[in-house]
Amino acid sequence: MTPGVAADRDSGSTAGAKPRAQAGPGANNGLPPEAGQPPTAPGAAEWDEAVRLLLTAEDITLLAHVSPDGDALGSALAVGLALRELGRTVRVSYGDDPLVVPSSLEFLPGQDLLVPHTGVPDEPELVAVFDAAGISRLGLLESRAKAARTLLVVDHHASNTRFGTHHLIDVEAPATAVLADELITRLGATLTADIATALYTGLVTDTGSFKYVGTTPDTHTFAARLLATGIRHDLIQRAIWDTCRFGYLKVLAAALARAELDTDAAGGLGLVSTVITRAERAAHGIRLDEVEGVIDVVRKSGEAEVALVLKEDDDGALRASARSKGGVDLGRVCGAFGGGGHAFAAGFTAYDPPAEVVARFRDLLADALLPVAPAPANPGDDA
Numbered sequence: 328m329t330p331g332v333a334a335d336r337d338s339g340s341t342a343g344a345k346p347r348a349q350a351g352p353g354a355n356n357g358l359p360p361e362a363g364q365p366p367t368a369p370g371a372a373e374w375d376e377a378v379r380l381l382l383t384a385e386d387i388t389l390l391a392h393v394s395p396d397g398d399a400l401g402s403a404l405a406v407g408l409a410l411r412e413l414g415r416t417v418r419v420s421y422g423d424d425p426l427v428v429p430s431s432l433e434f435l436p437g438q439d440l441l442v443p444h445t446g447v448p449d450e451p452e453l454v455a456v457f458d459a460a461g462i463s464r465l466g467l468l469e470s471r472a473k474a475a476r477t478l479l480v481v482d483h484h485a486s487n488t489r490f491g492t493h494h495l496i497d498v499e500a501p502a503t504a505v506l507a508d509e510l511i512t513r514l515g516a517t518l519t520a521d522i523a524t525a526l527y528t529g530l531v532t533d534t535g536s537f538k539y540v541g542t543t544p545d546t547h548t549f550a551a552r553l554l555a556t557g558i559r560h561d562l563i564q565r566a567i568w569d570t571c572r573f574g575y576l577k578v579l580a581a582a583l584a585r586a587e588l589d590t591d592a593a594g595g596l597g598l599v600s601t602v603i604t605r606a607e608r609a610a611h612g613i614r615l616d617e618v619e620g621v622i623d624v625v626r627k628s629g630e631a632e633v634a635l636v637l638k639e640d641d642d643g644a645l646r647a648s649a650r651s652k653g654g655v656d657l658g659r660v661c662g663a664f665g666g667g668g669h670a671f672a673a674g675f676t677a678y679d680p681p682a683e684v685v686a687r688f689r690d691l692l693a694d695a696l697l698p699v700a701p702a703p704a705n706p707g708d709d710a
């Protein structure tokens with residue numbers, strides 16, 4: 328990803344001050360489930376029950392995770408548009424205060440469905456949650472999700488804690504949008520261009536525009552079906568990946584100038600890391616959500632298996648984004664900091680000085696090496 332916002336695929340960007348587990352892109356990054364894990368794709372009975380619940384509920388609340396990325400918000404809005412098309416009473420929200428749509432997602436249709444967290448009932452009848460691996464990802468809406476009579480969890484993270492009463496979880500889906508699409512089809516709604524725009528946003532966000540390992544022939548077939556509705560895929564992609572404010576370039580430049588390469592880290596696989604201070608962001612008027620894409624520039628460093636970006640938030644906490652290329656389980660490393668995510672894309676929040684956080688992170692890498700690192704399909708791209 329690039330400049331812009333929609334890139335929050337790890338965790339570092341949750342609202343609130345406490346460390347919390349976070350989720351990332353492409354569940355499992357498309358790797359097969361670990362040995363011994365049961366198949367986790369929903370069965371026909373689970374789909375049927377989810378459809379029945381949504382078509383019989385009188386009041387439906389759809390939630391994205393806090394600091395929503397394109398997959399979370401796109402999936403929630405897509406299903407919201409479908410349910411409204413079917414005549415259901417539906418709202419969409421997430422637990423940030425204030426509720427602000429990231430600038431890179433301002434084009435998303437269906438935003439008239441959005442309500443602030445205060446607009447969600449205290450004891451909702453039915454809540455469906457999109458792209459959240461754990462209930463802490465709901466931020467200010469966590470307690471109301473717990474109070475819901477029915478809590479349907481729609482997600483693709485291998486780390487999902489199954490915190491609902493009902494679950495549609497497929498850890499091999501490259502995006503929650505894939506599950507949202509299946510749900511919309513089974514609900515019997517028409518795939519409009521607006522719904523397709525929202526789903527495509529989720530799909531390209533979590534597949535990195537179809538370049539991550541989790542992308543399959545089915546992913547492209549899905550994309551083809553979305554494009555057939557006439558959506559402006561070029562404008563969607565530009566908004567998500569190729570648009571930023573000028574000030575972002577200055578913040579990025581400072582972060583890159585400060586980047587450090589440690590080729591001895593991770594058993595010699597290498598670590599590249601940098602920090603973005605809030606003072607720098609403030610000097611250029613750049614919000615935290617606008618620097619999510621810095622990690623995608625830093626991780627290009629071919630000498631480093633692991634990339635780490637520490638982003639100081641407005642309260643002084645460090646939101647960490649970490650990426651590996653297949654040789655290190657960063658979900659495990661970030662878990663040690665109270666965060667989480669996928670093996671190759673994870674994050675955490677820390678409160679110690681940046682140098683201490685980097686040092687501890689570095690120390691943990693040695694114990695998180697994976698036995699076999701898959702060869703990159705296209706070394707010229709990411710490596």
Ligand SMILES: [Mn+2]
Binds near residue numbers: 351352398483502503
């Ligand atoms: Mn996702």
